[in-house]
Amino acid sequence: MxxxxxxSKRKTSERGFTLIEIIIAIGVMAIISTxxxxxxxxxxxxxxLKTSAFKIVDALQFARTRTIASLASSSYGIHFEQTxxxxxxxxxxxxxxxxxxxxxxxxxxxxxxxxxxxxGSDVVFDRITGKTAHNGTVSVRVVANPxxxxxxxxxxxxxxxxxxxALPPAGTRVSDTRHVHFTYAQNxxxxxxxxLKFPNANGGPLVQNINFQDYISGGAFDWSGTITVNGSPQxxxxxxxxxxxxxxxFSITRDLRYNNEALEIYYNADxxxxxxxxxxxxxNSFWIQEILPQ
Numbered sequence: 001m002x003x004x005x006x007x008s009k010r011k012t013s014e015r016g017f018t019l020i021e022i023i024i025a026i027g028v029m030a031i032i033s034t035x036x037x038x039x040x041x042x043x044x045x046x047x048x049l050k051t052s053a054f055k056i057v058d059a060l061q062f063a064r065t066r067t068i069a070s071l072a073s074s075s076y077g078i079h080f081e082q083t084x085x086x087x088x089x090x091x092x093x094x095x096x097x098x099x100x101x102x103x104x105x106x107x108x109x110x111x112x113x114x115x116x117x118x119x120g121s122d123v124v125f126d127r128i129t130g131k132t133a134h135n136g137t138v139s140v141r142v143v144a145n146p147x148x149x150x151x152x153x154x155x156x157x158x159x160x161x162x163x164x165x166a167l168p169p170a171g172t173r174v175s176d177t178r179h180v181h182f183t184y185a186q187n188x189x190x191x192x193x194x195x196l197k198f199p200n201a202n203g204g205p206l207v208q209n210i211n212f213q214d215y216i217s218g219g220a221f222d223w224s225g226t227i228t229v230n231g232s233p234q235x236x237x238x239x240x241x242x243x244x245x246x247x248x249x250f251s252i253t254r255d256l257r258y259n260n261e262a263l264e265i266y267y268n269a270d271x272x273x274x275x276x277x278x279x280x281x282x283x284n285s286f287w288i289q290e291i292l293p294q
Contacts (some may be wrong), residue, residue, distance in 0.1 A: 002294045008248060045142045047226045047233050052109045052250055053140055053150035053162045054211050056085060058253055060123060060152070060160040061179070063087050064132075065241055065251075067125040077124035080114045092123050098165050101218055105140070112149070113139045125152055130158040137163075169174045177202065178255040178279070185247040188267060189211060190219070194238065195266040198229045199279070211268070219243060224253075229261045238265070247287075254279070 013136065056078075063076040073087060079086040079093040086093070087101040105111070114121045116136035123134045135156040142148040153163040192212040199205045206229055206261075215223040224237035237253040250272075256279040263275040271284040273291065283291050 003055065010071055018201055020282060021277060031204075037111075045144065046148065047235075048108050049105045049140065049142050049150055050057070050233070051149055051224060051226045051235055052105055052239060054235055056105065056138060056140065056152050056257070057160050057162060058224070058251075059085060059087055059155065062239070063123070064125045064130050064158050065128055066129045068230070069241075070127055075127050076124050077134075080111055080121045080123075082110050085111070089187070091124050099218075108143055110143050111138060112141045113137075113147070116138075117156075125158055131156060132158050178257075179251070179253050180273075180281055181241075181249065181251050181291070181292045182247050182288050182290065183247055183263070184267070184272065184284060184285065184291075186267075186270075187245050188215075188240075188248045189243055189245065192268050193266075194223070195269075196227065196236070197225070197264040197266065198261050199233070200262050201229050216243075221248070232260055234259045234261055234263070236263075250275075 001027075001284055032253075060078055063078050063169040066076040074089050075091050076087065076089055077091070077093065079088055084102055084104045086103070088094070088097060089099050090097075114136075115138075116134045117125065118134060120134070123132055125132050133156070135154050137154070138152040140150050140152070151163050152160055154160045157169065163180050194212050196208045197205055198207075204228070207226060210223055212221060215221050219246075220240050220243065222239040226233045226235050228234070235255065235258040237251075239251050241248075241249040241251060243246070247270075252265070252273065254275055259275075259279075262277050265272045265274070270287070272288060274282045274284055276282075
């Protein structure tokens with residue numbers, strides 16, 4: 001009798017999981033997977049929103065710099081649409097102008113409002129002074145979450161910046177080399193590699209190689225992106241204002257509000273410029289004479 005009871009208990013313990021237990025386990029796994037997916041999507045959308053806002057600021061600065069330099073003896077401006085913006089030459093935007101440079105937004109981000117002095121959707125800069133009569137704001141947001149918004153403010157003096165929650169209170173802004181120019185006296189028009197190295201990344205240096213030729217359009221190099229280092233997104237933009245056989249005029253945007261890791265930038269193994277975590281920039285290449293903060 002005892003033997004029969006023991007066998008019955010053994011069969012009961014060896015029968016495995018019940019259908020209800022399996023359903024509960026699947027439900028728990030689905031909840032965990034959904035939570036992780038939502039968290040990842042939210043983080044990605046926030047990074048794309050931040051990157052897009054700073055790309056717009058840099059495009060505005062690029063148009064202003066071209067205007068001040070009187071390239072092609074012309075003014076330059078930026079035209080805004082819901083899903084893209086355009087750098088154009090002249091005082092009036094024409095969608096058919098072959099010299100236009102179009103910058104598409106990622107599908108997760110859109111321009112929700114453009115409020116400029118005098119109305120319209122164009123910001124045009126005055127030659128020589130770099131001022132604009134079209135000061136105002138441009139708002140970008142996450143399509144799937146309209147509460148996530150970044151506002152770009154354009155001042156009458158011509159300067160622009162990401163504002164709202166991105167800016168610190170008046171009088172507390174950190175002064176750093178967030179936007180620098182330098183001339184690199186070497187030909188970068190051929191095949192080359194731009195290397196971003198974060199030496200203090202956990203587990204050893206984090207390196208990202210960028211094929212220079214992949215980001216040349218209209219005679220200029222233009223790359224921007226967000227790289228996560230030690231759990232913190234680093235928002236960067238690197239472009240050239242001009243390039244020829246004698247060299248290139250580089251512009252680098254590394255805002256201390258959105259970058260807290262040391263960074264080294266190389267071109268074909270030539271150490272161009274290094275940033276400390278606190279934003280101190282140092283030129284290291286023989287071919288760079290001076291870094292000019294903007």
